[in-house]
Amino acid sequence: MNIIVCIKQVPGTTQVEIDEKTGVMKRDTGSAKMNPYDLYAIETALRIKEELIDVQTTAITMGPPQSEAVLREAYMLGIDHGILLTDRKFGGADCLATAYTLSQAILKIGLPDLIICGKQTTDGDTAQVGSELAEFLELPHIACVLKINSLTNRSLEGVMDLGDFTQTVELPFPCLITVDKEIYEPRLPSYRKKIATRDRPIQTLSFSELPDQNPVHYGLDGSATRVMRVFPPVHHKQNQIFEGTPDTLASEISKILIKMKVL
Amino acid sequence: MGGIYIHPEKISDFEKVKNLCPFGAIEVSPDGTIQINSGCRVCKVCVKNGEPGAFEYREDVISATDKSEWQGITVLGEFLPSGEYHPVIFELLGKARELADKVGFRVSLVLIGNEIPAIPNLFWSQGADQVFVYDAPLLKYFDARLYADIVEDFALKQKPSVILVGGTPAGRSLAPRVAARLRTGLTADCTELDIQPNSDLDQIRPAFGGNIMAHIRTPYHRPQLATVRYKIFSPGQPDDSRDGEWIYCDLPDGLSASIKHIASTEKPKVHNIEDSDILIVAGRGFKKKEDLILARQLADELGGELACTRPLIEAGWLEPRRQVGLSGRTVKPRLLIACGVSGSVQFTAGMKSSEMILSINNDPHAAINQIANYSFIGDLYQIIPALLKFIKNGREQ
Ligand SMILES: Cc1cc2nc3c(=O)[nH]c(=O)nc-3n(C[C@H](O)[C@H](O)[C@H](O)COP(=O)(O)OP(=O)(O)OC[C@H]3O[C@@H](n4cnc5c(N)ncnc54)[C@H](O)[C@@H]3O)c2cc1C
Numbered sequence: 070m071n072i073i074v075c076i077k078q079v080p081g082t083t084q085v086e087i088d089e090k091t092g093v094m095k096r097d098t099g100s101a102k103m104n105p106y107d108l109y110a111i112e113t114a115l116r117i118k119e120e121l122i123d124v125q126t127t128a129i130t131m132g133p134p135q136s137e138a139v140l141r142e143a144y145m146l147g148i149d150h151g152i153l154l155t156d157r158k159f160g161g162a163d164c165l166a167t168a169y170t171l172s173q174a175i176l177k178i179g180l181p182d183l184i185i186c187g188k189q190t191t192d193g194d195t196a197q198v199g200s201e202l203a204e205f206l207e208l209p210h211i212a213c214v215l216k217i218n219s220l221t222n223r224s225l226e227g228v229m230d231l232g233d234f235t236q237t238v239e240l241p242f243p244c245l246i247t248v249d250k251e252i253y254e255p256r257l258p259s260y261r262k263k264i265a266t267r268d269r270p271i272q273t274l275s276f277s278e279l280p281d282q283n284p285v286h287y288g289l290d291g292s293a294t295r296v297m298r299v300f301p302p303v304h305h306k307q308n309q310i311f312e313g314t315p316d317t318l319a320s321e322i323s324k325i326l327i328k329m330k331v332l
Numbered sequence: 333m334g335g336i337y338i339h340p341e342k343i344s345d346f347e348k349v350k351n352l353c354p355f356g357a358i359e360v361s362p363d364g365t366i367q368i369n370s371g372c373r374v375c376k377v378c379v380k381n382g383e384p385g386a387f388e389y390r391e392d393v394i395s396a397t398d399k400s401e402w403q404g405i406t407v408l409g410e411f412l413p414s415g416e417y418h419p420v421i422f423e424l425l426g427k428a429r430e431l432a433d434k435v436g437f438r439v440s441l442v443l444i445g446n447e448i449p450a451i452p453n454l455f456w457s458q459g460a461d462q463v464f465v466y467d468a469p470l471l472k473y474f475d476a477r478l479y480a481d482i483v484e485d486f487a488l489k490q491k492p493s494v495i496l497v498g499g500t501p502a503g504r505s506l507a508p509r510v511a512a513r514l515r516t517g518l519t520a521d522c523t524e525l526d527i528q529p530n531s532d533l534d535q536i537r538p539a540f541g542g543n544i545m546a547h548i549r550t551p552y553h554r555p556q557l558a559t560v561r562y563k564i565f566s567p568g569q570p571d572d573s574r575d576g577e578w579i580y581c582d583l584p585d586g587l588s589a590s591i592k593h594i595a596s597t598e599k600p601k602v603h604n605i606e607d608s609d610i611l612i613v614a615g616r617g618f619k620k621k622e623d624l625i626l627a628r629q630l631a632d633e634l635g636g637e638l639a640c641t642r643p644l645i646e647a648g649w650l651e652p653r654r655q656v657g658l659s660g661r662t663v664k665p666r667l668l669i670a671c672g673v674s675g676s677v678q679f680t681a682g683m684k685s686s687e688m689i690l691s692i693n694n695d696p697h698a699a700i701n702q703i704a705n706y707s708f709i710g711d712l713y714q715i716i717p718a719l720l721k722f723i724k725n726g727r728e729q
Pocket residue numbers: 074075076077104106107110129130131132162163164165167171185186187188189190192193194195196197198199294296299373375517518519520537539540544545546548
């Protein structure tokens with residue numbers, strides 16, 4: 070059985086600050102890490118590998134050359150193969166173009182039985198790539214999987230989160246799932262594996278190796294959305310400040326509550 | 333190829349240039365050549381803030397859809413396994429009506445399910461002009477690929493310019509499939525929407541954990557898809573004079589389920605903080621778990637629910653479902669009282685659209701003041717007991 074896990078490198082912190090006047094963003098561009106939600110996707114693949122026999126796991130990431138680091142981390146966790154999908158032509162991709170590029174790479178290396186994505190990322194934060202990827206590959210999918218009840222070589226039974234409800238369903242392979250944090254507790258990277266996989270190669274794929282050679286399907290050209298502008302969040306509530314003894318403050322609060330008909 | 337192009341001759345300081353990009357996509361090699369790598373998100377910050385002319389934005393219009401062929405605004409309605417409509421429908425209808433009136437569009441609602449209760453008047457008064465119903469036993473349970481087949485059928489026949497989808501777990505699973513099927517753009521979790529005279533949708537959404545806002549358009553593709561979470565918008569004023577058309581649609585040919593339904597289970601009934609009109613939010617101003625009794629008593633007195641910030645969850649003082657914020661729940665109560673809460677961006681991202689925000693905090697400079705309507709500066713250990721006494725006395729009179 071073959072499993073592909075999609076992982077993404079994200080900024081080490083989401084504490085981006087934007088200077089209100091100049092619009093310049095201040096971020097420590099040096100630090101980057103694996104999207105925390107993708108650790109759950111990797112963990113799911115590893116648990117399946119432990120449960121069934123003859124399971125091959127591959128992690129794939131699309132991003133700039135330095136995102137190789139997340140594939141190395143995947144090796145330290147126990148993933149067998151790593152694929153870095155990188156090309157200047159992939160720059161500026163929105164979810165549509167990202168999912169399309171991933172689908173082309175997956176067609177190139179061969180459709181696996183199961184594709185696992187994280188629920189969302191901490192930077193783009195859209196939670197869209199997994200479902201779009203399933204659509205491009207014409208696979209059934211379920212999102213926000215809380216639990217895998219059982220698994221055979223032909224299908225899996227999983228529980229998906231639907232808000233106030235959960236829905237338990239059976240999905241035939243090949244299929245795609247995006248996993249929620251409840252699924253398993255991710256393991257920590259192992260130093261032993263780090264040493265053992267130090268020289269393990271990472272396969273690089275670029276535009277010229279993908280089946281669809283039409284460049285307008287990739288990167289900005291292949292994207293349907295355009296970021297017109299990024300700006301800091303605005304707070305526009307008028308604020309009135311009260312100071313005084315606890316009793317005065319309590320009486321001011323109760324006046325507001327009475328006016329609101331809460332009291 | 334569309335993207336950012338560099339004119340190195342217009343750059344004087346190569347070190348500074350590197351830090352221009354919020355995504356770290358500008359690379360300067362030791363030999364002094366500058367490159368933009370695939371990390372580029374085309375946010376154009378470098379064009380705006382770089383030296384004049386140093387960074388140029390080029391766009392190739394590959395194939396633009398004829399926008400005049402795509403008219404109207406559609407809301408995808410979610411029908412719950414309990415046999416009820418998801419309330420986000422009414423919020424989306426209110427917004428759709430507002431946008432549609434600006435450009436002379438009609439508002440339609442698509443309902444997918446089995447044995448869908450027909451309550452047309454409710455939808456007309458909330459802003460819909462037409463309701464398209466796909467009702468069949470096969471459609472009883474949510475199945476993203478199957479439902480995408482239905483939405484595709486609808487979209488190709490009715491050609492709406494905009495499709496709004498509730499940002500519920502099901503909506504967030506279905507909308508991307510529809511977007512990929514129709515090869516169009518989808519903007520996630522919009523917090524503001526407006527429409528241009530040429531029908532381009534202006535979509536504002538938070539990213540990077542609410543630390544930046546992005547203004548996004550889908551300028552060359554139709555339909556334009558957007559998801560909006562529950563409680564971001566408010567339903568419109570009901571207008572009982574309005575009327576509409578209730579249309580049962582035939583299922584497209586060759587439809588089949590992509591997954592096998594085994595069970596739908598209601599999660600144990602809990603009082604969700606999202607559903608409460610009144611929330612008392614406890615923050616790290618509380619020193620011990622036992623002290624939360626103060627906040628709980630206040631919540632009980634006011635008929636509200638107790639909620640909290642993330643550190644209290646991390647300390648194991650309350651259940652995770654009570655967490656407000658970016659990595660917790662988004663709430664929009666009529667009244668929110670924040671007690672000992674500093675007002676971090678991650679926290680406020682989940683509650684800033686509350687109608688009335690009060691804060692009790694001993695720090696006059698706490699960030700929560702920027703979004704609270706009224707701030708009470710003082711010790712919560714004194715103010716809350718005084719308030720509880722006030723309420724009790726008031727009731728006895
Ligand atoms: C401020 C801002 C706002 C944006 N808003 C939108 C928007 O509304 N709509 C839109 O279409 N695009 C948007 N984008 C672009 C979007 O963030 C990128 O296209 C990104 O490549 C994918 O989106 P994501 O990070 O949200 O991933 P998600 O969809 O949240 O990721 C879900 C899962 O997909 C997999 N995955 C995602 N990216 C990769 C990858 N590069 N390689 C391998 N696996 C991956 C991972 O398993 C991940 O856990 C925005 C970008 C910015 C900077």
